[in-house]
Amino acid sequence: MNKRAFNLPKNHQGFALITVLVISFLGSLIVFDTIQENLNQERMAGNYSKELNARLQAENGLAEAYNMLSADSTLSTDDMMTQLNSAQNDAGGYHHNIDAWLDSDIREVNSSGFHYDGTYAMRGSFSLASSSGNTVFTGAITTCDGATLGGSGTIDSYDSSEGAYDSSNPGNNGDVSVLNEDASGLDLSGSSPIDGNVSINGDLTMSGSASISGDAHVSGNIDLGSSGSIDGNAQATGNVTNSYSSTTMDSISANGDVTILNSYDNPISYSGELNYPSYGSVSNATYYDTDQVSAVGTEPCDVLDLASEFANTTDGVGSLSSTTPTDYSFSYWPYTDYVFTDAGLESYNKSTGTTDSFDTETATIDFLGEDTEVYVMSIDNFQNGNTITIESGNNVTIYLSGNTSIEDKIYVEDGATLTIITEDTFTTTADGGVYALDSDGNTATSAVNSDGDNSFILYSGYDSEGDNSDYGITLSGSTDMFLTAYAPNAAMNVTASGDIYGSLRTDYLNVTGGAGVHFDEQITNTTIGDSDSSSSTPTITRWF
Structure with missing residues (x-):
């Protein structure tokens, strides 16, 4: 039996060609639109990261100003400006200017943080007035050389002028501080939560399920162990090692290495190495070639002598x-x-x-x-x-x-x-x-x-x-x-x-x-x- 070739009429062949071209064109538009959307998202993420890191630098600037006034509240405006701005850096630092005294007891400091082309300006108002009360007891725990908290009790606060302590609604001013520059740090080996901030000279080590609801500022290393958590910002002059379960930190900043044991999506700034497993992910990390975290301020332990x-x-x-x-x-x-x-x-x-x-x-x-x-x-x-x-x-x-x-x-x-x-x-x-x-x-x-x-x-x-x-x-x-x-x-x-x-x-x-x-x-x-x-x-x- 003879086979006969089947050919489309010429007008049908032209229609098929046009159809293919139209489909290809529409597909190209979709691809280009997707690429454009991805570029926009990358730019937005980049801008967000720059702004967050710039804000962090501005906050570091205010922290430097606070530490300086704590060390010497009699500094003149010019001396304070010189010392503050000598601490800035060009890879993402901060710059200060100081307004004239608003009165004899108030000084306002402008701190401008920058990260590449991202900038953030912040102003802090500092009061130096002598006030009633005391500065000896300002938190739950203050130690000179360090602390080991291995119990199961809660570290928190309450305002007794508003009533009795309520464990179901505690305050968050249960701060813990370690003062000496060469202190051994804070070891959290229990399951007790700290409802407050920690300011530690020495290492912060967590080996239990303890948590810190506020910020952790450490002159040393931070190691959250397997299940420790910090809800606020974690800042260390040394290294930071995140836990497997802690993903709630607002940000991580380290002058050394940052090690993520799982995944982490919030901002990271580091000056050492960034480590995370192949199954994990890090989406918002920035490397600096200069230190970004200032040391924790020190003060005499025996302030009453x-x-x-x-x-x-x-x-x-x-x-x-x-x-x-x-x-x-x-x-x-x-x-x-x-x-x-x-x-x-x-x-x-x-x-x-x-x-x-x-x-x-x-x-x-x-x-x-x-x-x-x-x-x-x-x-x-x-x-x-x-x-x-x-x-x-x-x-x-x-x-x-x-x-x-x-x-x-x-x-x-x-x-x-x-x-x-x-x-x-x-x-x-x-x-x-x-x-x-x-x-x-x-x-x-x-x-x-x-x-x-x-x-x-x-x-x-x-x-x-x-x-x-x-x-x-x-x-x-x-x-x-x-x-x-x-x-x-x-x-x-x-x-x-x-x-x-x-x-x-x-x-x-x-x-x-x-x-x-x-x-x-x-x-x-x-x-x-x-x-x-x-x-x-x-x-x-x-x-x-």
Whole structure:
């Protein structure tokens, strides 16, 4: 059978050719449109990255200004300008100019950050006015040499002027600071969250599931371990290693390497190497050939110069070492309530109902710039169901001679204060501790009484030695306690299950129990020695 070729008519052949050309043209338009859209998206992403990095540089500029004013608040405008701008760099830095003083206490600093052709201008207003309150206790935890937080309690804050602490709605000013330039840093090995910022000299190491809700600024390395997280910005003068699970950081900045263990889409700036696995991705990283992260500011650890108070053997605390203390022993029977009244120390015998007065050794010393009457006592092994009460209207200062162990309760009524000064160890166990009371005699909700004073302050002159395990203060009680502690040379060990309401300032802090530290923000308004009257520490009142 013969086969015959099938040919389209010529007019049909032309129509097919036109159809192919039209389809090809439309396809080309779609391709070009897609390419154009991709280019636009790349430009937008690039501009966004430049703006974010420029803003970061502007913020670094304000941080430099703050650190400089903290170090020397008397700097002239010209000197400050010279020092600030000498720290800028051309690969993505910042530039300052300073407006004239708006008045005698306010200075405004303009910080212009830039990243390639991206720019961002920011203005910060700094107040240098002496203000009421203190700058000694401004966060939950301040240490000189470092801290190990391995417990399960929460580090956060609350404002007691607005009511009692509410664990379901805590404040986010539970800041943690490590001050010394050569400090060991912060080791978070537990599961407790920090609701606040951390400012650390030394490394920040996280090996548990702990989290930081704010920013982390570290003069050293940041290692989030396998499951640690930082919700704010992570800035390190060294390296930053992200965790497998943490993808919520606002940004990462490192003068060294950045290592991502999974994927990360937020801005990264680095001056070392960028490392991430083949299955991961990084979409917004920028390399700088100069450092972008400024060092964490340092300050003297013993800002009150407590060491000199203990060294003053003429009319200071040091003179009490030669004073024979009144020694109290506490028996199982009869149970006795001891009360500090306007007349001095009295005792109430629960068995007989009789009241007796005690002739207690006292002395007047110069302490933190004030003439202070001090009870010189030894109350080691305070236990067996006895109590001590500071009656309302009395501001009692006790110098504790020798090591002190408290297993029973000390009550501080509203309108009263208790200040304990010791150079030896101070320990609470079992139900022992100091408890603030409100005007109705119930447990208070604040570390600050209705007169605006700290209910209980502990000043420790203990000088820890060795590897931070020589503890000057040990808290192992099972009930909550209100405590403002100042121990710049002492290591503190917290194994308690009860919470601490107040603020801690120590040389080193170790937490292994379930205790949380809840910073009462009203403490910043209280008087600590004479530190409140001469403070000129800068405060950032606004930035825009």
